[in-house]
Amino acid sequence: MVINGGDTAEPGTALLIAAAPVGKGRLMDASSALPALAAVPPSALTGTPAATVIELADPLDPQTVLTRIRAAAAAEGPLSVYIAGQLQLDRKQRLLHLALARTTPTTMRYTALPWHWLASETAIRRPGTTTVVVDLVADADAWQHLTAAGLTLGHGIRLFGRIMPAPARRVAASPDYLKACAAIWRSGARPDLATLHEQAAVRAGGETALLLTDGAPSRAGAPEAAQAPSHPLASAAEDPHPAILAAAQAGRHGEAASAAAVWEQKEVRTHGPGSVQAIHWLEVRADLARLAQDPGLSCELWMAAAEARLTRQQAADDADVEAAVDRAHHQWEQIRDLPRARSLAPALVTLRRSVPGRQRGALQVLQRRLESLHAGPVA
Known part of the structure; x- marks a missing residue:
């Protein structure tokens, strides 16, 4: 859908992705984030008076997701990507993947979206025009990888969000961070992204969470954020x-x-x-x-x-x-x-x-x- 606020400013695009495997492999109830985000004025999602909002709920095929990301990345105006879901690590290639509906540990390379696809498609955009906000759960292998290397995208892409380790019990986690962002926006507040991130992280809780503040990872409750990696390639x-x-x-x-x-x-x-x-x-x-x-x-x-x-x-x-x-x-x-x-x-x-x-x-x-x-x- 296209929402036009009547302004001549360059319209923005918001891509909402909620993805997780069906069945016992599901670590997060990712799709529950979409109703909360859908209730937010589209202009809040993009920071522009006019906005195009695209939703992907529990997609099956990584090529379909790639096509939507590619189309959104081709837009001229600001792009905001919101992702709720779970990260898994391909043990053979040691690559992070966003699990999709049909993803299992043995089919990950063919049924999940490689994280570097998102990085590659958004990297071609003008620096400063792309924001990615994530609310993710990581399985054990992915969590170990993330705590050592963090989660990265290309130069000039703003990255905010929260990553949680897989819950100890087989109960799907809730995307509370994105729901908190939506609640703040629905209240009428329009804080800048850094402030929004801080407020949403406090509301969402999670003492073990890895928080991403403009790309720099930190532990929830830590007094200072860890420094972002040096030598942007x-x-x-x-x-x-x-x-x-x-x-x-x-x-x-x-x-x-x-x-x-x-x-x-x-x-x-x-x-x-x-x-x-x-x-x-x-x-x-x-x-x-x-x-x-x-x-x-x-x-x-x-x-x-x-x-x-x-x-x-x-x-x-x-x-x-x-x-x-x-x-x-x-x-x-x-x-x-x-x-x-x-x-x-x-x-x-x-x-x-x-x-x-x-x-x-x-x-x-x-x-x-x-x-x-x-x-x-x-x-």
Whole structure:
């Protein structure tokens, strides 16, 4: 829905996400936050007179959530994202995920939303125009990870909220922090975000909670907030590539992807969309997705890079064009998520017809594998 307050100021967008697994895996009654937030004037959610509010309640598919995040991030005005749910850690890749309705510990990599997807999509926005407010519960592995490394997004993104450890008993926690924010707004008060955060954290309680104040983590009740990490990768004056690669190799994939996206956006502003400089960072993001073992995203980004080079009138047999398509093809073959592989296949087939590459029969191999996808699970 679109709410217009009659002002000519740039409208804002609020994306409300409430997500948690169904059944015994649910650690938070996330969807109970939505009625409270829906009762708040939309202008309070965005801080703008005109607002678009989008709700996602217990989504099933990470691609659906990614599409909504991507669409919201493309909006020109201020963006506020409110998330209630639970974080889980993929034990193989050590990556944080937001659990969705069908998420289980064994299917997490295919049914949950990787946190670095959110970081990557919001990192391309102008610094200072994006705010993320979270009310989360973390399972045991995720909690241990968070207390050591914190929860991060890209440079220039404001992050507030509360993260609780999983309750000792199998009783779903309540998103009391977001409910407290909603109650404050419904009272007619419009405090700044830092003040709102402090008031909501006090009302919500939780002595063991990890509080996020503009990205800096602190324990509930601690006299001072812990300092935010130093060496924002996205603002390094020297060559940023070594630091970004080091972050990825250390398992900080979300941080690395966010920094690369920021550098890409800087090049877009300086040299224009489709410039060689912007395409370079698009390819860096594609390779970072490979390092994060996210072949679907890597394939998508390599295809985008190939298409951007073709749009620049680079020839189909240009080495950079062929390399981008070959890498997209290779990453596509690594995808184990059947719907994801099918969704990317048509665009890849179209690219392969335009850019056959130097490996004989690559298009035929692709088409045979696509046929096998319709016959059963990915081999």
